[in-house]
Amino acid sequence: MPKLFHSHATEIVLLAVILLISMVLSLVTDRFFSLGNAFDLLNTSSVNIIFAVGLLVVLISGGIDISFAVAASVVQYIAALLLGQIGGGGWLSGLIIAGGLGICLGAINAFLIHRFRIISIVATIATFNIYFGLLMFFTRGVSIYDLPDWLTQRVVLFEREAADGSWAELTLPVLIMVACVMATWTLVTRTTIGRQLYAFGDNPEGARRFGINVGAMHFIAFGWLGLMAGIGGLVQAHYAQEVVPNALYGRELDVLAAVVLGGARLGGGKGTVFGCVLGVLLVSITQNGLNLMNVSPFAFKMVIGAIILLAITVSSVRLEKLLPFMRAPGERT
Structure with missing residues (x-):
């Protein structure tokens, strides 16, 4: 088996599955295989992909965070109020405010995990409930509709008229998503910090003995996810043209399933940005196909549960053991 296939087995399998599902959906539905639907998939998947690349960094470092979606809800609400106080601002000030709040x-989370030695999933379950409880207590569940014009104005990057007379559009969230993906790819593959995150996630004790700053790894990983959560929250407000306190509640499981399905290991030290994006797209395509076939949305929750089980199984057992033809020549089982 060529080295390329051996080193990117997960991504290749995901691509094959996506192509297979897309072929089936194009046969059973009339609208799936269309430019408009493809662009809609990218537009609607942008926020989840932004969340996913942030979560990927935490998983690579050996941690886990389920509070990011609620944190994004908190950020978008506070950011909307602050932008109103400063007279509206613009995209630059909005991204700085949202990103800064998200990092905080x-x-x-990083402080709780590092200072008090709390397991990351326990710490983030706690902050998940604290953030959401505080948000709903102070907002009383009231949405914000009076947003700055720049935040509610649709920005179309590319458009083309479809055969049925409708318009297929790529909007600003896709551009912001691409920027976040490229920034995360640069962080984890082209910097010393990225190599340290992989080393720390793969062998925390060995990394500590090697001189890697454990506290810095925690703050960088969870801070990066906070940054992505803040940006994703602002993009969600732009896409929805309103700020709803509980709009992102529950999205964390969909994103976690997609990232682990994309090859990130729950134990840390493994994962790629490309695999992460493919994982999100696979989940989005599945949901889109079920919607086009008028399947109950509750069925999608069952699919997500199955995906989580499959992803955990694959992350616990090397893919080469499940698929023998992907073993490198001479590799023992």
Whole structure:
């Protein structure tokens, strides 16, 4: 088996599954295989992909965070209020405010985990409930509709008229998503910090003995996820053209399933940005196909549960053991 296939087995399998599902859906539905639907998939998947690349960094470092979606809800609400106080602002000030607030919330998780030696999933379950409880208590569940014009104005990057007379559009969230993906790819593959995150996630004690700053790894990983959560929250407000306190509640499991399905290991030290994006797209395509076939949305929750079980199984057992033809020549079982 060529080295390329051996080193990117998960991504290749995901691509094959995506192509297979897409072929089936194109046969059983009339709208799936269309430019408009493809662009809609990218537009609607942008926020989840932004969340996913942030969560990927935490998983690579050996941690786990389920509070990021609620943190994004907190950020978008506070950011909307602050932008109103400063007269509206613009995209630059909005991204700085949202990103800064997100980093602060991520740093709280990192502080709890590092300072008090709390297991990351326990710490983030606690902050998940604290953040959401505080948000609903102070907002009383009231949405914000009076947003700055720049935040509610649709920005179309590319458009083309479809055969049925409708318009297929790529919007600003896709551009922001691409920027976040490229920034995360650069962090984990082209910097010393990225190599340290992989080393720390793969062998925390060995990394500590080698001189890697454990506290820095926690703050960088959870801070990066906080940054992505803040940006994703602002993009969600732009896409929905309103700020709803509980709009992102529950999205964390969908994103976690997609990232682990994309090859990130729950134990840390493994995962790629490309696999992460493919995982999100696979989940989105599955949901989109079920919607087009008028299947109950509750069925999608069952699918997500199955995906989580499959992803955990694959992350616990090397893919080469499940698929023998992907073993490198001479590799023992």
